[in-house]
Amino acid sequence: MNSLTVNAKASGTFALGGDMVVNRLGYGAMRITGDGIWGEPKDAEECKRVLRRAVELGVNFIDTADSYGPEVSERLIGEALAPYAKDLVIATKAGLTRQGPNQWLPVGRPEYLQQQVEMSLRRLKVERIDLWQLHRIDAKVPVEESLGVIKKLQEQGKIKHVGLSEVKPHEIDQARKVIEIVSVQNRYNIEDRGAEDVVDYCTKNNLAFIPWFPVAAGKLAKPGGKLDEVAKRHGVTVSQLSLAWLLQRSPVMVPIPGTSSVKHVEENVAAADVKLSDAEWADIEAAAKK
Numbered sequence: 001m002n003s004l005t006v007n008a009k010a011s012g013t014f015a016l017g018g019d020m021v022v023n024r025l026g027y028g029a030m031r032i033t034g035d036g037i038w039g040e041p042k043d044a045e046e047c048k049r050v051l052r053r054a055v056e057l058g059v060n061f062i063d064t065a066d067s068y069g070p071e072v073s074e075r076l077i078g079e080a081l082a083p084y085a086k087d088l089v090i091a092t093k094a095g096l097t098r099q100g101p102n103q104w105l106p107v108g109r110p111e112y113l114q115q116q117v118e119m120s121l122r123r124l125k126v127e128r129i130d131l132w133q134l135h136r137i138d139a140k141v142p143v144e145e146s147l148g149v150i151k152k153l154q155e156q157g158k159i160k161h162v163g164l165s166e167v168k169p170h171e172i173d174q175a176r177k178v179i180e181i182v183s184v185q186n187r188y189n190i191e192d193r194g195a196e197d198v199v200d201y202c203t204k205n206n207l208a209f210i211p212w213f214p215v216a217a218g219k220l221a222k223p224g225g226k227l228d229e230v231a232k233r234h235g236v237t238v239s240q241l242s243l244a245w246l247l248q249r250s251p252v253m254v255p256i257p258g259t260s261s262v263k264h265v266e267e268n269v270a271a272a273d274v275k276l277s278d279a280e281w282a283d284i285e286a287a288a289k290k
Contacts, residue, residue, distance in 0.1 A: 006270045110149035147179045
């Protein structure tokens with residue numbers, strides 16, 4: 001595929017909350033940090049080039065979180081892209097605290113979440129967060145309390161839309177009694193189908209489903225595996241095929257592959273152009289179920 005013609009628009013669009021239209025192939029900004037999603041990246045300038053290149057390629061949905069770094073990912077997005085293009089949607093999350101590399105603990109206390117929203121606004125250089133997501137429900141804090149403060153911030157105009165992360169259908173129902181929910185972000189890919197019920201819930205209710213860890217890494221993806229075999233036949237990579245599978249799985253699917261390399265961001269966006277026949281997808285599905 002010619003990298004000049006690659007464009008995220010080929011992935012189709014989804015209207016978050018019915019009014020915020022994004023191209024369905026987005027970019028996840030977790031990887032523009034140090035090892036263990038901790039500290040500064042090895043090459044901050046390359047990370048900024050990745051962000052700018054993603055936008056050049058038609059990506060208009062970028063997902064981050066205050067805990068990536070922490071603070072590093074949001075800051076780099078603000079430095080690289082603000083003031084933002086009119087159609088660019090920046091989503092962030094709060095509710096996970098960091099104690100060190102690869103360590104994450106939920107904190108859903110209202111005063112903490114309010115502080116984090118204010119800090120995200122500052123780092124991202126915006127007056128309103130397009131999509132704010134509760135990174136995890138804190139078992140020690142009723143979700144009604146966590147989201148109650150978010151509703152107030154939404155009423156003050158500091159948040160446009162609200163989403164959830166790593167939740168079950170009954171938890172989405174519970175949250176929707178407090179505030180309108182427009183998206184859910186759970187771990188999901190062709191080999192890790194633990195969130196199948198959530199994908200179906202989101203499809204039925206027209207909520208965006210944002211799969212994190214979107215690229216398959218198990219037996220299907222191994223050399224000689226089914227994804228590898230089909231990818232070779234089509235002259236694409238296993239990563240591209242994994243993303244294309246997600247796009248065809250549901251019209252509400254908004255994958256956000258992440259990378260800290262310009263070459264990889266171009267490769268990921270090219271997945272928007274990968275088209276297989278129904279029979280080929282069925283073949284891959286059958287292999288996934290074995």
